[in-house]
Amino acid sequence: MNDDASWWRRACAQPQNEAQTQAQARQGQLTKPPGSLGRLEEVAIRLAGLQGTPTPAVDRVWISVFAADHGVAAEGVSAFPQAVTGEMLRNFAGGGAAIAVLARALGAHLDVVDLGTVNDPGPIQGVRRWLIAPCSANFCERAAMTPAQLQAALAAGADSVRRAREHGAQLFVGGEMGIANTTAAAALACALLGRAPAELAGAGTGLDAHGIAHKVAVIERALALHASAAGPGDAQAVAAERLRRLGGFEIAALTGAYLAAAQAGLAVLVDGFIASVAALAARALNPGCEPWLLYAHRSQERGHAAVLDALQAHPLLDLGMRLGEASGAAVAVPLLRLSCALHGGMATFVQAGVSTGHAERA
Numbered sequence: 001m002n003d004d005a006s007w008w009r010r011a012c013a014q015p016q017n018e019a020q021t022q023a024q025a026r027q028g029q030l031t032k033p034p035g036s037l038g039r040l041e042e043v044a045i046r047l048a049g050l051q052g053t054p055t056p057a058v059d060r061v062w063i064s065v066f067a068a069d070h071g072v073a074a075e076g077v078s079a080f081p082q083a084v085t086g087e088m089l090r091n092f093a094g095g096g097a098a099i100a101v102l103a104r105a106l107g108a109h110l111d112v113v114d115l116g117t118v119n120d121p122g123p124i125q126g127v128r129r130w131l132i133a134p135c136s137a138n139f140c141e142r143a144a145m146t147p148a149q150l151q152a153a154l155a156a157g158a159d160s161v162r163r164a165r166e167h168g169a170q171l172f173v174g175g176e177m178g179i180a181n182t183t184a185a186a187a188l189a190c191a192l193l194g195r196a197p198a199e200l201a202g203a204g205t206g207l208d209a210h211g212i213a214h215k216v217a218v219i220e221r222a223l224a225l226h227a228s229a230a231g232p233g234d235a236q237a238v239a240a241e242r243l244r245r246l247g248g249f250e251i252a253a254l255t256g257a258y259l260a261a262a263q264a265g266l267a268v269l270v271d272g273f274i275a276s277v278a279a280l281a282a283r284a285l286n287p288g289c290e291p292w293l294l295y296a297h298r299s300q301e302r303g304h305a306a307v308l309d310a311l312q313a314h315p316l317l318d319l320g321m322r323l324g325e326a327s328g329a330a331v332a333v334p335l336l337r338l339s340c341a342l343h344g345g346m347a348t349f350v351q352a353g354v355s356t357g358h359a360e361r362a
């Protein structure tokens with residue numbers, strides 16, 4: 001289906017304004033002062049437009065977690081060893097990882113995708129293998145991905161969206177696992193936003209101040225190496241080249257998933273720092289995806305606030321989380337469900353025989 005190497009440029013779907021307008025009107029008729037459910041009203045109205053129905057629902061949730069290793073881990077930029085990425089695959093499948101617990105609690109489908117880890121655990125039941133390479137290249141020395149690897153990673157994301165749609169998902173949630181991927185995400189965000197590494201690099205899995213200073217220096221070296229290599233072509237091609245040089249397999253898979261979801265008209269809930277940088281890349285590759293991306297939470301990772309500002313995103317939660325794996329997005333799913341339940345289940349003023357206020361009469 002996505003044989004064309006530039007499939008990600010294709011037009012994204014348009015949210016349905018009529019359903020959104022109907023949902024907005026319904027909110028005004030429900031037995032509450034207008035606007036009194038705050039962001040919950042906004043969520044239901046937005047989902048109405050994305051799902052093309054005045055009464056949206058988030059019963060069937062699909063969660064894809066993409067795992068991959070990063071060559072830049074060799075620079076000593078993480079508080080944890082690279083072996084953890086592969087080890088966590090077994091934990092995702094075994095049900096003990098945070099996202100496995102959350103997916104169970106939500107009754108969501110958990111799709112775990114192994115894109116390549118240094119410590120390859122071999123085939124595991126419950127883990128799909130879409131092996132690109134054991135590891136991306138160290139982007140302090142060369143581009144993180146070859147053009148073929150970037151295509152494969154984008155396609156992995158699109159493939160998960162195809163599966164989500166076949167499953168009848170009403171919401172797509174993407175997550176990631178990859179030791180050193182906060183370095184890749186920060187480097188990519190710096191390149192896309194023209195920001196300095198010191199502004200966007202943070203503790204990741206738990207670096208101290210000395211470790212963060214080293215991480216900043218590593219990203220500065222990488223940006224210097226790749227600065228003059230934006231590549232030929234339009235703004236979208238330049239963004240794709242930045243993703244290829246500074247991203248990683250799981251970051252590109254998330255980017256591909258967001259773009260494929262937007263093209264197919266499937267609502268997306270974006271997770272934390274790394275996922276938001278993938279959303280930034282997706283918007284740079286194809287700005288039409290923007291309406292399809294909802295933002296779940298503000299991670300504690302230092303650069304996340306700046307990335308969210310650049311996306312003009314106002315996430316629902318700020319719980320001091322910094323785990324990744326789609327965990328922050330999963331925690332926000334009950335809020336989406338409750339906003340849909342209120343929207344669809346509350347009585348109108350007419351139905352309940354409740355007098356309206358000035359605002360409704362105006």
Ligand SMILES: O=C(O)c1ccc[n+]([C@@H]2O[C@H](COP(=O)([O-])O)[C@@H](O)[C@H]2O)c1
Nearest residue numbers: 078178180181182204205272273299324
């Ligand atoms: O999602 C986030 O905001 C987030 C913030 C900090 C760390 N992480 C997770 O931690 C790992 C990367 O951290 P690091 O220090 O190895 O770059 C990776 O597996 C991410 O899922 C995730």
Ligand SMILES: Cc1cc2nc[nH]c2cc1C
Nearest residue numbers: 080084177205323324325
């Ligand atoms: C244990 C562990 C679990 C994770 N999940 C996502 N990133 C992670 C990083 C570590 C180190």
